Amino acid sequence: METIFALASAQGKAGVAVIRLSGPQSHRAAKVLSGGDLPLRGMCLRELQAPDGSRLDVGLVLTFHGPSSFTGEDVAELQIHGSTASVNAVLRVLSEMPDLRLAEPGEFTRRALENGKMDLAQVEGLADLIDAETEAQRKQAQTILAGELGDLAERWRRDLIRAASLLEAVIDFADEDVPTDVSPEVRSLVNAVMADLEREAKGVRIAERIRSGFEVAIVGPPNAGKSTLLNALAGREAAITSEYAGTTRDIIEVRMDLAGLPVTLLDTAGLRETEDHVEGLGIALARKRAENADLRVFLTEDPEALGIGMQSGDIQVLPKSDLRSDGTEGVSGKTGQGIDRLIHNISVVLRDRTARSGIATRERHRVAMLKSSAALSEALRVLDSGPDLYDIAAEELRTAIRALESLVGRVDVENLLDEIFASFCLGK
Template sequence: MMDTIFAQATAGGRAGVSVVRLSGPSAFEIAGSIAGTLPKSHRAGLREIKTLTGEVIDEALILPFAAPNSFTGEDVVEFQLHGSIAVVRSCLELLASFPDARLAEAGEFTRRALENERLDLAQVEGLADLIEAETEAQRKQAFRVLSGHLGDQVERWRRDLIRAAALLEATIDFADEDVPVDVTPEVDALLTGVMADLSSEIAGTMVAERIRNGFEVAIVGAPNAGKSTLLNALAGRDAAITSEIAGTTRDIIEVRMDLGGLPVTLLDTAGLRESDDVIEALGVDRALIRAKNADLRIFLASPGEVLMLEPGVDDIIVRPKADLLGDDENAVSGKTGQGIDALVKRVQEYLAERSLAAGLATHERHRIAMERAAVNLETVRGILARGSEHYDIAAEELRSSIRTLETLVGRIDVENLLDEIFSSFCLGK
């Protein structure tokens, strides 16, 4: 039997309300010992929290959740206490005095939710991303994963592949039964559909990762072009040192921002020029690497100016120091703010359009698993083309693809092939 665990579920320190969570087989018994008769499951009740000697610690709102209808899938009790450091400490010490209760390890409540199939592995990752979300786009994406959309998609793929494998297995092992003689067309159709979905999701993973981790926008230009001044204007603070001396910026300065609900890291790079200064040359090399790898580049360059890095099709090119040029729609000035709003709007529009391609999968491990499954399915199609005598090999490759996809949600269940065979072809006689 698993231990009963407890922990403070809200941030430490003084607050209006602090929540202590208790989960496990003895949760109701322990809570009853310190709070008296508990309310019905999923109902709140005001109770006094008392020590075993009868001393009142606090008056708290008690919320019990009977298994399996709780976050962890176990009996859970939540204590909504007054947010005093002393009150929370006394409550935790009281819970620790019970021999069958212990302080939870980091992430243990969520781990129990996974083990009790209240969440799949992708949902656990979505929950972690939701807690870390800083922008609206990150919140929406994380909540979509937490809501089980990726798990639902994986289940659809899994169901189609199990059906395909069942057809092959039935042809191999139950040739005397009433099953299709040539199952290749149906199997191929199932594989084609899954592979198309996988290809789309794999393509969208990179964008989804960017929403989770943040897009990078590099400000690029020659020395003393006003890059640092522009960065400070965009950030709304003095994040970079500005100077009339060319080559002031030697290293890359990063500023994280929320642009239209999207997480963006602005990069102020060293001025691009050939230099005999070893340190400045190193800074230029780093600037080129980061700028090339950025999602978008803002070039501060005058018409006809040639830099060490060629602008891409989607990159933004604006004239620097608009305060010295007068009325120019395609110029910006970090000093006066001229053109800043228009520049921000262009950046937002580009990144918002890119974000539309985001898939359900948000982590690198998701992409790797889907790519492996896609490779296996391509192998299966090649084997099927060699004829029915190779169906056994194709079926094994299909099983490998299914297991790979199951790693996305932490679900491994090899018995489902037999279940599908018997249910689909009525062979369990």
């Protein structure tokens, strides 16, 4: 096993930089740099020196003895001053040492997976935590990183192994009288797992939205103040505004944190009949994006006139409330009137939807759970045919178990690993 090293903290000038080493030569390399013996596990302040005796920096040297480390291997970390020159000097000396090489993106985490310190779902949770921008994303990633999906999959797997073992016991004693009918317990175990799988699979799409972000489209007729409203919500001039109808011809997107949820606001072209070819293309695109959005804000007095049906949860607000003298409530991007109420209403709708999210967060998770559920459904069908087909039912249970094992990376995931770890930064 090679020893790898990399800068584990962010690139650029900082107060402290962390350089991580993992592998059988990590403690030896740290010892050479610090010029003295190091504990198998501990921390000490040392002067780091180049091979010619020149001083590189002064920093903390931390050592971890495998398997009690992040990667499950011997690990050393060098916490030095975070100047670019200091970091480069230490990395250069490490690169010249025998049996050491620069780590590839995500290689430390990959070793943690290979050494049983994390399962694949936890690796995905760690990637999500690194990318988290909002509180909801942080909480969701922490749930996966804590191993809750793996624990759930292990419970399902344990119940299905129990069910399969009951059937196989009947098969093994086929020539003898088996005093107990095992089918009720098998059916109970399988039905319970199927119910859990169905519930979790339904929650994946909402969980994916928490991870990747909800889309909220602002739709309305031309010159209704959609771009002005978008700018007010974003707190900056994200879209061009003018008194001329049809100014917006493309989709303007602004990503923001809305009450802890990741939201992308879409400013769409004004919806109307037009003979202008370019504007027509923009309107067609606006309709398509609005229909596919998670939520639509209708900035109009007559939603039906826009040709887009309102769906459950959609919000209608009256435009340009600053110009109204009839006392009706609306919203004005120009004065800010009604903006807080609109943000609250959007947040309430999205929060209500996130309440239906599950622990699983990826399409890969959903596919694995549906594959397992389909095998369980077939097992129940075969089970109704009696003991003569118990061997087939047991094989269907094993198929369901293998699908759950792929959920946490025990089998059939090699083709996913390169893609997953490529998204990690060096040193992670």
